[in-house]
Amino acid sequence: MATLERRELGNTGLKLSCIGFGASPLGKVFGDVTPADALAAVRLALQLGINFFDTSPFYGGTVSETMLGNCLRELNVPRDKIIVSTKCGRYIDGFDFSAERVTRSIDESLARLKLDYVDILHCHDIEFGSLDQIVNETIPALQKIKESGKARFIGITGLPLEIFTYVLDRVPPGSVDVILSYCHYSINDTTLVDLLPYLKSKGVGVISASPLAMGLFTDNGPPEWHPASSELKSACRTAAVHCKEKGKNISKLALQYSLMNKEFATVLVGMNSPKQVEENVTAGLELSSMGIDEDLLHEVEAILQPVKNQTWPSGIQQI
Numbered sequence: 326m327a328t329l330e331r332r333e334l335g336n337t338g339l340k341l342s343c344i345g346f347g348a349s350p351l352g353k354v355f356g357d358v359t360p361a362d363a364l365a366a367v368r369l370a371l372q373l374g375i376n377f378f379d380t381s382p383f384y385g386g387t388v389s390e391t392m393l394g395n396c397l398r399e400l401n402v403p404r405d406k407i408i409v410s411t412k413c414g415r416y417i418d419g420f421d422f423s424a425e426r427v428t429r430s431i432d433e434s435l436a437r438l439k440l441d442y443v444d445i446l447h448c449h450d451i452e453f454g455s456l457d458q459i460v461n462e463t464i465p466a467l468q469k470i471k472e473s474g475k476a477r478f479i480g481i482t483g484l485p486l487e488i489f490t491y492v493l494d495r496v497p498p499g500s501v502d503v504i505l506s507y508c509h510y511s512i513n514d515t516t517l518v519d520l521l522p523y524l525k526s527k528g529v530g531v532i533s534a535s536p537l538a539m540g541l542f543t544d545n546g547p548p549e550w551h552p553a554s555s556e557l558k559s560a561c562r563t564a565a566v567h568c569k570e571k572g573k574n575i576s577k578l579a580l581q582y583s584l585m586n587k588e589f590a591t592v593l594v595g596m597n598s599p600k601q602v603e604e605n606v607t608a609g610l611e612l613s614s615m616g617i618d619e620d621l622l623h624e625v626e627a628i629l630q631p632v633k634n635q636t637w638p639s640g641i642q643q644i
């Protein structure tokens with residue numbers, strides 16, 4: 326039986342399934358999820374070869390971490406068979422990237438996840454903090470956490486791409502192992518590719534998240550809080566309807582598009598049901614065996630051309 330490809334994450338030695346399980350939906354940020362659905366989704370993901378799970382204390386105000394931890398415990402997954410990442414610095418009640426808070430945060434996360442360590446600890450959405458504090462205080466604190474064995478590798482996440490170069494140009498080599506970028510590599514926005522040579526030169530692994538543009542590329546459309554402009558939302562809606570009218574699925578096309586670029590160790594897609602897990606893994610396997618539907622892709626690219634690479638502001642403007 327075909328299995329999902331595994332790809333190396335920078336210099337970490339970790340081999341991630343090309344589709345990663347984004348657990349923000351387990352925090353109910355895209356609608357309600359029952360513990361039974363969460364368990365069934367995580368179980369099927371593991372059965373189908375997904376080995377990477379990403380969460381954060383921010384998602385659902387710790388609900389995602391607790392839900393994921395319960396699932397992993399219930400399924401009795403051998404610890405060395407899974408790669409788990411969580412984050413610090415962003416919480417339901419705001420941002421705090423101080424050394425004191427992030428040091429406390431990892432202990433709280435490990436308790437909720439019921440784990441002794443995480444594979445990756447990310448600094449979550451750093452554009453909302455002072456980038457100089459991230460460089461001078463947070464990353465050194467995360468290094469200490471790494472030395473303690475509570476996290477094997479350190480990452481940074483956020484939306485504006487400039488934050489990554491700002492930090493990576495200022496921290497000692499090897500102190501940031503990974504970046505997680507979201508909404509910058511799907512059919513509508515491919516700007517993350519411009520950063521790849523730089524990231525490679527720094528030996529930093531790349532996780533690309535939100536291939537469905539946080540719900541823009543789904544038949545149900547995005548959640549209310551989605552920050553895209555009405556112009557971008559409307560173009561994506563037109564693209565989804567176009568696919569549906571042809572008996573095709575926009576989510577499948579968008580995920581396959583992101584998966585085609587093998588520079589990313591994994592494409593993190595948020596999932597909250599066994600149905601979505603099955604559809605997404607099938608999309609990945611079909612891509613390997615049959616390739617993408619080129620005609621449909623060109624039609625959708627043409628629909629999205631007027632909004633190509635359009636993004637939205639995020640964080641406090643400081644660079």
Ligand code: NAD
Pocket residue numbers: 346347348349350355379380449450482483484505507534535536537538539540543544576577593594595596597600601602604605
């Ligand atoms: P996404 O683009 O993966 O879209 C998720 C939405 O699509 C959810 O509503 C999900 O239920 C739905 N979906 C998934 N598969 C589907 C299918 N086959 N058909 C129809 N709908 C489907 O957006 P995301 O969840 O925000 O991003 C993925 C993950 O990446 C997150 O869960 C999180 O782990 C991570 N992430 C991190 C950051 C950050 O660190 N700042 C930001 C965004 C995402």
